[in-house]
Amino acid sequence: MTEIVLKTEDLTKHYGGVQALEGAEFILHKGEHVAIMGDNGAGKSTFVRQITGVEQRTRGKVWLYGEEVHFAGPLDAREAGIETVFQTLALADDLDVPDNLFLGREKTYFDWLGPFRLLDYKGMREATMEGLRKTAVKIPNIRNTIRNMSGGQRQCVAIARTASFHSKLTIMDEPTAALGVQETAQVENIIKTLKEAGEPLILVSHNMRQVFDLVDRIIVFRRGRICANLKREETDPQDVVAYITGAKTGKEYEATAL
Ligand SMILES: Nc1ncnc2c1ncn2[C@@H]1O[C@H](COP(=O)(O)OP(=O)(O)O)[C@@H](O)[C@H]1O
């Protein structure tokens, strides 16, 4: 039995009358990289938001490493070891790179003069350089605030954050959608590094080539439901497109079997 990183049962989210996510049954095994694909509006981001506590689910259950979890907010999820890169970037514009990397988990030390914990700027800068080195992301000056960076650099900072901390689970929602070829390649390198380190990943992506290059398994969402659960070596891009468009059905019940 492989260890189960994440499990969802009947995970459901309605926005008023909109059934954005309906009865999602999902399992992620230790070390596994899984892609989530599906048309725009299929419910992929909604699924991610219910797991990471960005929103409160309508119903259903979520387990992280066998423990049932119900996060009140994204910081809760991060504290529990889930590192998420959202489709819309959650970076603080007026902070520099180290501050963004350590947002919510600043390094501190005790000063001998008093009972106050002080921010360890030097330690954070060093860890930032180390994190960026690992990812081969080139940022000319890490003391620049995020506001002055290109979209690609911002996204790379957000992704470098995921590689800088050993998280229990990394989730990326369309991390390369707005990136150029070179930046996309960097992000894909980071993902490969996570794979080699045995760190599990959920990757929401529209990029078929990328998905087939990187992941072990592909989950397809259609109209709020998981409609296919496919091992990479048992499927191909055409097959996946058929599930995305609804031309093919009937693989959804194997969700727990894989
Ligand atoms: N905050 C919201 N309020 C109302 N409807 C929403 C909200 N967020 C998403 N939806 C709807 O839920 C469905 C799924 O959206 P989403 O999860 O963003 O899709 P995807 O990420 O697969 O493109 C869509 O029909 C979308 O319009």
Ligand SMILES: [Mg+2]
């Ligand atoms: Mg989305």
